[in-house]
Amino acid sequence: IRQTEEAMERTxxxxxxxxxxxxxxxxxxxxxxxxxxxxxxYAECFAAGTPVFLSGDAKRRLGVLVSGKAEVYKxxxxxxxxxxxxxxGALLGAASLFLADAHAVxxxxxxTPCEVLFFDEETLKTLMQENFALAExxxxxxxxxxxxxxxxxxxxxxxxxxxxxxxxxxQNAENGAVGIPQGYNRLASTLFVSRASLYxxxxxLEREGRIAREGKRIxxxxxxxxxMEGREQ
Numbered sequence: 001i002r003q004t005e006e007a008m009e010r011t012x013x014x015x016x017x018x019x020x021x022x023x024x025x026x027x028x029x030x031x032x033x034x035x036x037x038x039x040x041x042y043a044e045c046f047a048a049g050t051p052v053f054l055s056g057d058a059k060r061r062l063g064v065l066v067s068g069k070a071e072v073y074k075x076x077x078x079x080x081x082x083x084x085x086x087x088x089g090a091l092l093g094a095a096s097l098f099l100a101d102a103h104a105v106x107x108x109x110x111x112t113p114c115e116v117l118f119f120d121e122e123t124l125k126t127l128m129q130e131n132f133a134l135a136e137x138x139x140x141x142x143x144x145x146x147x148x149x150x151x152x153x154x155x156x157x158x159x160x161x162x163x164x165x166x167x168x169x170x171q172n173a174e175n176g177a178v179g180i181p182q183g184y185n186r187l188a189s190t191l192f193v194s195r196a197s198l199y200x201x202x203x204x205l206e207r208e209g210r211i212a213r214e215g216k217r218i219x220x221x222x223x224x225x226x227x228m229e230g231r232e233q
Contacts, residue, residue: 068114
């Protein structure tokens with residue numbers, strides 16, 4: 001992990017500005033305000049496989065993933081569970097802000113070389129005071145995360161492998177499909193099921209005409225009313 005003058009200069013580049021404006025935090029805000037905000041942040045570069053956040057990290061800062069990909073894990077016993085894969089524009093570290101004695105509750109590792117633009121808590125507070133729309137965006141982002149994590153809990157708590165898979169698909173579908181970029185072995189781990197059980201259930205659902213597989217994508221052919229209802233809540 002290192003912070004360099006070159007990385008600091010990147011906070012003024014056009015790609016930094018465009019990425020920042022596309023995040024839930026700055027979406028819809030004036031370009032001039034976002035450019036000024038980015039200039040008040042600081043950039044760090046992370047090599048593939050190195051930690052961006054570790055569980056228990058007391059640094060109170062919010063990050064914007066500018067380039068590369070990162071994986072979010074939740075420590076579980078002696079192991080860890082993959083929660084999500086982040087791409088440019090994603091936010092990191094929101095759970096450790098604005099709470100006394102808060103610390104990181106998940107771990108983030110660089111999947112590929114990454115660049116992250118960070119804002120410390122005081123800088124973020126100042127920016128929110130200058131433009132309340134930034135605070136509104138932050139509140140909306142947290143609400144969306146609550147809905148997402150509630151769906152993940154429902155998926156994990158589902159009684160059968162088919163329920164787990166269908167709930168996961170309903171929560172993550174975009175235009176009737178869910179990408180599985182890390183492969184089906186990783187999906188099985190995410191759902192807390194064995195690889196054999198996952199493949200068996202996918203085969204059954206395909207024969208029933210409820211899903212179809214296209215490489216690392218699952219097309220949802222039919223989602224029952226209960227699943228769709230759960231997604232909309």
